[in-house]
Amino acid sequence: MKSFLTLKSVDEVLSLVETGAPLPAERVPLDECAGRRLAADFLSPEDLPGFARSTVDGYAVRARDVFGAQEGSPALLECVGDCPMGRAPDFSLGEGQTARILTGGMLPEGADCVVMVEYSRPAGERLVELIRSQAPGDHVLERDEDASAGSVLIAEGTYLRSQEIGLLAALGQSEVLVSRRPRVSIISTGDEVVPFTQKPAPGQVRDVNSHSLAALCRSAGAEVRLEGLVRDDMAALEAAVRDALSRADVVLLSGGSSAGMRDHTVDIFRAMPEGRLLVHGVAISPGKPFILARSGAVWLMGLPGHVSSALVCARVFLLPLLRRLQGGRENIAPGVTAVLSRAVASAQGRRDYIRVRLSRNGNGWEAEPVTAPSGLISGLVAADALVVCPENSEGLYAGQEVFALLLE
């Protein structure tokens, strides 16, 4: 047990994870970029929209021609025509002139604002009364209002959502430079574990961790390779890890929750080329036996064998690593504020991640702790969120307001 004397705090482990360098960039077609992270600052190649554009249906005018216009004293203007959609108007506005314009249309030369159609009245052929005073720029998008050429529009490391895809489309980026997806190799171990497609004999269980961890990694943008099941055998495990190094950015070793297996894992990670053990044991529950190491640029993780522990640990440490490898900065953790339905005990000096089920309570949420051993997967299936009980606390009390991190 000696190695547990050097338990690291959750924050210490996360600091180590943050040292991960982003993976190389690659060009990806725009329509496949959602959910990826930008590999370099994106500078606008041009002004956007590129021309002064109306934001309403109405009349393009010079502001000074409608100065003071109102219901009782309209401005009478000469309407010289319609601004075409999708083309520059082939006329310009002189003093006292206006032109009909639709939302998105390009303002004619001479115009500097738009009066909404609601504030217009026909006044005979080619004449219109406008009953609203406007300032220059009203109801107009200026030519560089969305983006001006050369400015940084999206910072390196940004997670690309639908709106960033839209902005990149608006600037004609058919391909985008994003960080390569992290390649994660998952090795499952345990002499009692059989492939999930196989009927287990008494004493055997199906491989759960490979598939649940794979789903979690894929949701975080990783490419996953299931390296399969390896016996609890030092030489076989070492060969499997060594073999995976060549094709992975992260190697996960999951299972083997016995004390002996944990020692195996530490020895194997140390024996890898340029092997460096970073973490052996964390002051966290569940997940205390967590192991983190490097072999050159490859990250090696030993996750607890108990499935709920493995998944919580992976959320706490692996997801930030995968984000970091894609160049991302810290996320805003999605969750809700909730009231704890009953007290939970913890130990001082340890950070607990308590599984909770959320239910509506008036306008707010109630968080009910889920009690199930960490060797059960059903406890995590019943949970909607995790509530953190910090190191400096001996527990949370019933009725306490807590932040529930959604298990998405």
Add this chain to the structure above:
Amino acid sequence: MKSFLTLKSVDEVLSLVETGAPLPAERVPLDECAGRRLAADFLSPEDLPGFARSTVDGYAVRARDVFGAQEGSPALLECVGDCPMGRAPDFSLGEGQTARILTGGMLPEGADCVVMVEYSRPAGERLVELIRSQAPGDHVLERDEDASAGSVLIAEGTYLRSQEIGLLAALGQSEVLVSRRPRVSIISTGDEVVPFTQKPAPGQVRDVNSHSLAALCRSAGAEVRLEGLVRDDMAALEAAVRDALSRADVVLLSGGSSAGMRDHTVDIFRAMPEGRLLVHGVAISPGKPFILARSGAVWLMGLPGHVSSALVCARVFLLPLLRRLQGGRENIAPGVTAVLSRAVASAQGRRDYIRVRLSRNGNGWEAEPVTAPSGLISGLVAADALVVCPENSEGLYAGQEVFALLLE
């Protein structure tokens, strides 16, 4: 403008969306099921783990044999061997007997609990001293503790996360019955719009909405077909919508934010087979011109042309529809509680979705409203979240605590 006299409330529109029937089910390989929704209740086909399993490394015993054991008065037991991993022990425990067992190992017949190895002392060949009293069931997962045969483990409509994938793997489900992905056809319109790969001439802009809406739909589990750009021409648009009906569950018509185009859209939706207009105008900002209709089983949506309005509207109405078509119930909306940095005005009777940028403020979050016209995409790129200003309010005040819905 007459149709705006019948503006619907956001909740009325959401009630209509909730009438959507789930799409047919399909069988999908387990490793591709994350993010999909279960099409029928999943009943456990068997007990899980299927045998009594140790959760620690230690000694399998009969509780009555260690009753009252402690440091000063150990129980002396005969160790009859090691429980193998992955097989049923070929021995059973008699009175006064114990067997070594590892985490995950199967308990031998006769044993009903496990003493952790930390509470054991060797006491000569085949003898061991145990110094801890246990109750039956201690450190043991019972044979049906994770799941008992026939019980509902995952309800119909559940979004499959990594833990549900794990549970399905544990029960050997190589394929899972999930709702088919909704097929969304996106038609973009506007005479000023050109494909995003094309260099726009003065007065033209690239097609933004198709690509950003496609990204949003895909993130919600939909299959997207970009039907391309159609001129602002009633006959051409009607033909495009009619053509899309045969291969879509949802047809999105985006663009054409001029009043005339909105009327076109309403007429076109009404003219479809079994066409039924459900919504023309919603008391929402941005997004008031939103149009919802049905043609038989197909949903038709007219989204505002302004990109930010279109994306906010799509989040508010389209994402719940896509969830519903996959059989899902209401989600827990992910977000954070934040303090508003400055006041924002709204109109009574309308629900406003205010774009905010989040920044850390001590232990909490500050939400800074983003001011940008809804025709700009950059305003939504700058935003991390949306804050709702409800119908019964004329605005939010500076320093008010608000819930910020993350724009993920």
